[in-house]
Amino acid sequence: MAQDITLKVAGKPYRLSAASPEMEQLMRLAAADVTAMMTKFDARFPDSSPEDKLVFVAIQEAAGKLSAQKKMSRLVEEVEALQGDVSAYLEAMKK
Numbered sequence: 001m002a003q004d005i006t007l008k009v010a011g012k013p014y015r016l017s018a019a020s021p022e023m024e025q026l027m028r029l030a031a032a033d034v035t036a037m038m039t040k041f042d043a044r045f046p047d048s049s050p051e052d053k054l055v056f057v058a059i060q061e062a063a064g065k066l067s068a069q070k071k072m073s074r075l076v077e078e079v080e081a082l083q084g085d086v087s088a089y090l091e092a093m094k095k
Contacts, residue, residue: 007031010038010050034061 002017005024009031018024034057041053048056 009034011035 002019003021003024005016005018005027007014007016007027014031016027018027037057037060038050038053041048041056045053045056
């Protein structure tokens with residue numbers, strides 16, 4: 001059952017709905033990460049608008065997601081290759 005929660009991101013509250021307690025925890029961690037990144041960008045780019053800093057955060061997070069997807073794809077390929085090796089080994093053992 002969805003639960004309404006309020007998250008604070010960069011000092012501003014946002015009302016959202018979390019589908020589960022686990023999702024709520026992930027959303028709270030994500031809000032804390034975004035706030036931490038915004039703080040870093042505040043220090044590095046004090047004259048940039050908050051919107052610009054949010055774009056920086058979004059680009060950084062999207063790049064991280066794409067990198068993780070690429071790594072996951074490589075790992076899946078490795079697992080499939082290992083499964084093939086194990087199957088071939090077991091077939092050879094039967095003979």
